[in-house]
Each structure stands twice: as structure tokens, then as C-alpha cells.
Amino acid sequence: MDIDPQVTERISRKLEEKGALVDCERIEAKLNLLVKDFGIPVEEAERTVTNEFIRELKLTNSGSNRDNPDVMKIADTNPGDWVTVEGKVVSLQTPPSPSMAQAGIISDDSGAVRFVVWEKANATLLEENKWYRFESATIDEYRGSPSMKVHSGTTITEIDEDRPLMPVPISLSDLKPGVATVHVKVVQDWEPRHERMFQTGILGDETATTKFVTWKDNNNQKLEEGKVYNIYYAGVDEYQGRYSLNLTGAMFLEDEGAEIEISGGKTTITGAIINLGPGSGLIKRCPVDGCNRVLNRQNFCPLHEIQDKFRYDLRITGVLDNGSAATNILIQREEAEKITGITLEKAIEIAENNPLGLEDVFIKMQDILIGRYFQCRGNDMEGTLLVKNCELISFDPQKHTGLINRASEQDTGVDL
Amino acid sequence: MTSGTGGHNGQKRYVREPAKRVFASELRETRLQFKDGDDEKSPVYVMLPTGERSNRIFFCGQMTQKERKGDENPFYTARVSDPTGLFFINAGSYQQEAMLKISQIEQGAYVSVVGKPIVRETPDGSVFVSVRVENISETDLETTKIWIDDTAESTLNRLLIFGETEDSKKAGEFYNTDLNVFRKMAYDALVRTEI
Incomplete structure (x- = not known):
């Protein structure tokens, strides 16, 4: 394949603009070397050859102006x-x-x-x-x-000039790896799981919700839960096919008085709770301001060590299975109290007056929940459904009749 | 529905196997058992005659014939009845919690069970399908009725796409499945349930 003479001509013209005349044959020879012998794409070779001559002839690019097509x-x-x-x-x-x-x-x-x-x-x-x-x-x-x-x-x-720059916010559902400006509400503020983490939680807009993290930096600013912000130039990272926003170094401005209808409670799953995680039931949280981590049996916080003045909380982690997929669910105190009928006060009472302590609350919850059908609505976050609303399902005679009709009519080639 | 490609679709993330809904009489017909992958920890599946692989099942019914067996290594066996037949369940020392639960639940009680289906050949050459219990809890008739609807629906859905998925083609070859038998099974289970 011969190189398009236009390419040679373009290079020649460009060098001429910079005040140098170069023999077209020399340009062609260099192009041929790169394209034919090294298999470099023509566009790439064009750039390389141009730059090479500029260096060789000690030309500078400084003369070029802003309209420079480069x-x-x-x-x-x-x-x-x-x-x-x-x-x-x-x-x-x-x-x-x-x-x-x-x-x-x-x-x-x-x-x-x-x-x-x-x-x-x-x-x-x-x-x-x-x-x-x-x-x-x-x-x-x-x-x-x-x-x-x-x-x-x-x-x-x-x-030496400040040109106008107006970053355009994009929807969370349109995020792609790189950098993005977003208009979002802080949906949840979680306990950071790592020493270097400054803040983490969930942001949401009308289209989606996304996890965010801010790593510790010299000028960290905290986002407040429930408020709406314009966040400029956040990093968009991808991990296992899911996007998260990295706000370290990003700038944000509170959009005071603004309200966003968060996309959410969009996922509804009906299934049986077939497993409860060990973190279910009555738990103890670290009392240190802003920590809130779950303490282990010895009241040990991974960050603040032994904390005897812990705060009790109630939650359920488990698996909701609809027969074609098993979904991890996380239910916070209010809904947990509703579906188990065990209030936080009652759970504390059980735990403090029973030799098994916290374990007894866990067992009671297992007995109430496992093997029963529930409908959970909430936001899917990294494969876990953060349940906003959870209801026990009851037998539906209408659905039952519908199924009888379907079973008698569904075409399998033979009549019943 | 697309479990034909499940388990080995290149995802690194661990995906928990869903608990398939299956009636006792279909499970009883199940013979094909296979391992998906060469790894020691690769999951073992049974192929249901209606064309879906399963490594875990969920069912409800009344528990009967509870028995404690074994002296040094005690284990429990019991039966759970649904409108189509019986599930044979067991729990041993590796299922401590499930064993404890079975020991506490009275015979005749309605239970919900999650477990692994196992196809085993007995010394006399016949085939026995049992369920190793992962979790069992005492529930009620209401839950059992919801499960019957749920399971009838899942079964009808499997019949609807039978022959279209890889697994159902395999199942068809192996069992020569008569779809009408399973449609009738679902129908009978439904009409035997009092509203």
C-alpha cells in the first residue's frame, strides 16, 4: 500500500508554515519506514514524522495559535x-x-x-x-x-487568560469511568469502614443511586445527609461492573432549598427469607461521635477499641430468595421492629435477662422470619437490597384461582 | 429462569445459588446429578425433569415420621409432605443447627425447609432422593399455601420454556419428560389447596 501523497503534502505544508522547507522525498521515506516497516497507523505516523522534523529543525510550536487544529x-x-x-x-x-x-x-x-x-x-x-x-x-x-x-x-x-467554563451535570444513570459533575442528594451517610476513609454513603438523583467515598485529605468537607449538592469533578470509578463516585478533591456547593425525588424503592422483590446473617438482631454500636461501627462480642470497635458505653440498635441482614435469584437484604431498625414485632426496648430486655444474651434475640428473629414469604422494596446497592419497606405476604386467593386456570389451559399438547 | 448458564458465566463475584421451588413428586423423579466444573468446590446440581438445574431447594409442608438415628454420630431424618408426595429430609452433625431445630419441632407441624437435594443409589440398586437440610423452621398452613402457589407457578414457567434452554434440552434427552404429567401435578396440587 502506498502512502497517500496528501499526507506528505500536509506535513510539508505544516513545516512550511513554521518556516522550514523540507524535501517531500525525505518526508515520504520517514513515513514509509514507520508505516510499512513498523506497521504504525498512518495518522500516528503523520504526527510522529511532523514532530520529528520540528525537533530536528528546532522549530517551535509556540507560534501556533489557539485555533491550532492539533x-x-x-x-x-x-x-x-x-x-x-x-x-x-x-x-x-x-x-x-x-x-x-x-x-x-x-x-x-x-x-x-x-x-x-x-x-x-x-x-x-x-x-x-x-x-x-x-x-x-x-x-x-x-x-x-x-x-x-x-x-x-x-x-x-x-x-494567561481565564476562559469561561461551565461544567454540565450528568445523570447518575449515565455515569461512565472518568470524571463527572453531578446534582445529587445525600441519601445515606454510612460509618466509614477504613481509617483513611473520610466519608462514605449513598448519593441519589432522579435516575439512580450510587455509592460515594471521600478519602482523607487536607481539606475534606463533609456532606450532610438529606441535603442537595452540586458536586463538581468527582472521579467515577468502576469496581466489579458497578460505578462509584470518588469525591476526594472534588468541589461541592450546597443547592440550598432544592429537593430531589430520589430514584428508589424501585426494586421490589417477593420471596422467602431463607437465611439470617450473624449481624442480625440486637447489635451494639460504637458511641464515639461519627463512628457508629458495630462492636463485636467483647464490645471492641475496630477503630476505638473497647467501648463499654455502647449504643444498642436493631437490624436484619439476610437472604431473600424468589426461586430464581437470592438477594442479600439489609433491614434497618424501624422495619425490623415492624416485621418481627420485637421493639428495640423489648430486644434489650430479652438480651439483658437471658443467659444467651444477644443470641436469644437472634434465635427469636430466626423463628419469626425464616421460611416465610415477604415483599421487600428498596434500593439495590452493590447487590444488597437496602430495604425501605417490608411486608409479610399473605395467601392470595385471586392469584391462586388464576394459577388453576393457567394450569388447566397452558398448552402442553394434551388435555387434562 | 436462565439457570442454564448460571454458575459459570465468568463472573468473579460469588453468586449464591437460588433455592428452586419444586414439588415432592418431581424431586422424587430426579435422577441426573452432576458437578459443574472440575474444582473440588464446584457446585453439585441435580437436573429437574422439568428442565432446570438445582443445587438448593425450598419447600413447605407438614413434618412427619421424625426419627433420631445413629449413636456416636447422631442424625435426624424426617418426612415433609406436600400435596404431591413426600420429601425425605435429614440433618447430621455437619448441620448442627438444623438438627437441633428438627429435634425441637413437633411432628405434624408445618415447616419451611431450605436444603440441598441429593440423589443417591442404595445398596439394593434403587435410587433415593433426599434433602440435606440447611435451615428449617416451624411456620404455618398459610405459608405452605403461598408456597404451593409459588411452586406451581415456577413449575408452569419451566414447562413454558421447556426445550428452549440448554438445561431443558438436556433434561428432555435424559428423562424424556412428559410435560403433561408435570402440568397435571401442578394442577392437582393447586386444586387440593383449600382457599
Whole structure:
């Protein structure tokens, strides 16, 4: 296959614009080497050859202006690309590794991407909220999300102008790995399970609910449960096919007075409770402010050690099975009290006046729940149904009659 | 419904096997037992004649003929009756809690049972299908009636797609299943249930 002469001509013209005349045959020879001998795609080769001549002839790109067609929109970049982009540093985070000088997010009017400046790049330090032009950066993929790498071959030029930038919020149901701006309500605020975790819980909008996590940082801000926020430039991570939002370093503004009708209670499953998890029944929670972790038998909190002034709580973890799928369910105190008929006070009384203690509450709940049919409605979260409403099912004579009709009519080729 | 591909669909996440709804007389006809995978821990399934694999079942009924057996290694056996026949259940020292529960439940009580179906050949050459209990609890007639509807519906659903799924094709080859027998079984179970 011969190389399209247009490619050679384009390179020649580009070099000419920069004030250098290069023999077309030389350009063609270089292109041939890359394309024919090395099997590099023509577009890639075009870039490489152009850059090579620019370096060889000591031309600079500085003369090029903003309309330079080489500048790509962030939204159009893909892993594997060598790119030149112009964007604003909208967030900086503490780099997770000493081999990184800086880590953060840059954005243009098309979208945003995470970036990493390698220590070895020896680049000038980027400042938050300033615009820069990044030439010859690379886009790769880190844990499923695109990430721009600034390496020693990347040229960074500060752009001395603040261009308008209006991030567009997207629906939670449209999340994809990378960076996103969202308009959400804090649905739940959970107990962090890890020392490095600052906050975790669930965010929701009209379309979906998503788990979020904020790792400890120098300038952590806490989200309040029940409030609505605009969250700018949150990281979207993927884990086992599910997305979660990483708010570390993200900026958020409370949308005061706003209300969102959370998508939820959307999942309804009817089935039999066939198993109760060991964390069911009366549990003890760590009393330390904001901790709330479940204590073990020895009143031990993984973070705050022995806590004798614990707080009691009631919950049910178990498996609801409808015959074609087994779903983990988590039922909080209010619904747990309703379906078992055991209030928190009663459970405490049972536990404190019985040699088996907490175990006795667990056994009583097993006797009441296991093997019976319930309908649970709630939000599916990482494969667990967070039950908002749970009802014991009773026999339905109408359904029964319907089934008799179906059994007598369903066509199996022979009459009954 | 699509359990034909279940268990080995490349998902790394552990997926709990659902408890299939099956009537006693269908379970009693079950013969084909197989392991899905070569691993020591690969799940063992039985193929139901109506065309679905099952590694766990759920059923309700009245418990009868409870017996404690074995001296050094005690275990319990009992029968649970549904409108179509009998389930033979057992629990041994590896099912301590289930064994304890069976020992406490009085004969004639309505129970709900979750367990693993096991097809075994007896020394005299006949085949015996039993259920190793994972969980058993005393429930009531109401729950049993809901289960009968649930199980009739699941059975009719299996018949509806019989021959369309991989597993039901295999079941058809192995059992030469007469769909009408199982439709009638579901029908009889339903009409024997008082509203």
C-alpha cells in the first residue's frame, strides 16, 4: 500500500508554515519506514514524522495559535492517544505515590479528565484554577478510567487568560469511568469502614443511586445527609461492573432549598427469607461521635477499641430468595421492629435477662422470619437490597384461582 | 429462569445459588446429578425433569415420621409432605443447627425447609432422593399455601420454556419428560389447596 501523497503534502505544508522547507522525498521515506516497516497507523505516523522534523529543525510550536487544529477537546480523547489539550486545572489532590509530582483534574468546555504529572517529567508546578496548554501528553487507562499523563516529553505552557467554563451535570444513570459533575442528594451517610476513609454513603438523583467515598485529605468537607449538592469533578470509578463516585478533591456547593425525588424503592422483590446473617438482631454500636461501627462480642470497635458505653440498635441482614435469584437484604431498625414485632426496648430486655444474651434475640428473629414469604422494596446497592419497606405476604386467593386456570389451559399438547 | 448458564458465566463475584421451588413428586423423579466444573468446590446440581438445574431447594409442608438415628454420630431424618408426595429430609452433625431445630419441632407441624437435594443409589440398586437440610423452621398452613402457589407457578414457567434452554434440552434427552404429567401435578396440587 502506498502512502497517500496528501499526507506528505500536509506535513510539508505544516513545516512550511513554521518556516522550514523540507524535501517531500525525505518526508515520504520517514513515513514509509514507520508505516510499512513498523506497521504504525498512518495518522500516528503523520504526527510522529511532523514532530520529528520540528525537533530536528528546532522549530517551535509556540507560534501556533489557539485555533491550532492539533488541540483536542478533552471529551474526544481516548486511551492510547498522544494529545495536545488546553484546559483548566480544576482540582489538585495529594499524589498517591512519590513518583508523581502532582495529580488532579483538568477540564475544558467539553469535559474533564484526571491527570498525573510524573516526578521525572520535571515539569513546572501547576496551580489550581489556572489554564494550561499540554503538548504531547498521553492518555492511558488506570483502573478503567482514562487518565492523562504528563511526562518528560510534554510541554506545558501557561495560558494567561481565564476562559469561561461551565461544567454540565450528568445523570447518575449515565455515569461512565472518568470524571463527572453531578446534582445529587445525600441519601445515606454510612460509618466509614477504613481509617483513611473520610466519608462514605449513598448519593441519589432522579435516575439512580450510587455509592460515594471521600478519602482523607487536607481539606475534606463533609456532606450532610438529606441535603442537595452540586458536586463538581468527582472521579467515577468502576469496581466489579458497578460505578462509584470518588469525591476526594472534588468541589461541592450546597443547592440550598432544592429537593430531589430520589430514584428508589424501585426494586421490589417477593420471596422467602431463607437465611439470617450473624449481624442480625440486637447489635451494639460504637458511641464515639461519627463512628457508629458495630462492636463485636467483647464490645471492641475496630477503630476505638473497647467501648463499654455502647449504643444498642436493631437490624436484619439476610437472604431473600424468589426461586430464581437470592438477594442479600439489609433491614434497618424501624422495619425490623415492624416485621418481627420485637421493639428495640423489648430486644434489650430479652438480651439483658437471658443467659444467651444477644443470641436469644437472634434465635427469636430466626423463628419469626425464616421460611416465610415477604415483599421487600428498596434500593439495590452493590447487590444488597437496602430495604425501605417490608411486608409479610399473605395467601392470595385471586392469584391462586388464576394459577388453576393457567394450569388447566397452558398448552402442553394434551388435555387434562 | 436462565439457570442454564448460571454458575459459570465468568463472573468473579460469588453468586449464591437460588433455592428452586419444586414439588415432592418431581424431586422424587430426579435422577441426573452432576458437578459443574472440575474444582473440588464446584457446585453439585441435580437436573429437574422439568428442565432446570438445582443445587438448593425450598419447600413447605407438614413434618412427619421424625426419627433420631445413629449413636456416636447422631442424625435426624424426617418426612415433609406436600400435596404431591413426600420429601425425605435429614440433618447430621455437619448441620448442627438444623438438627437441633428438627429435634425441637413437633411432628405434624408445618415447616419451611431450605436444603440441598441429593440423589443417591442404595445398596439394593434403587435410587433415593433426599434433602440435606440447611435451615428449617416451624411456620404455618398459610405459608405452605403461598408456597404451593409459588411452586406451581415456577413449575408452569419451566414447562413454558421447556426445550428452549440448554438445561431443558438436556433434561428432555435424559428423562424424556412428559410435560403433561408435570402440568397435571401442578394442577392437582393447586386444586387440593383449600382457599
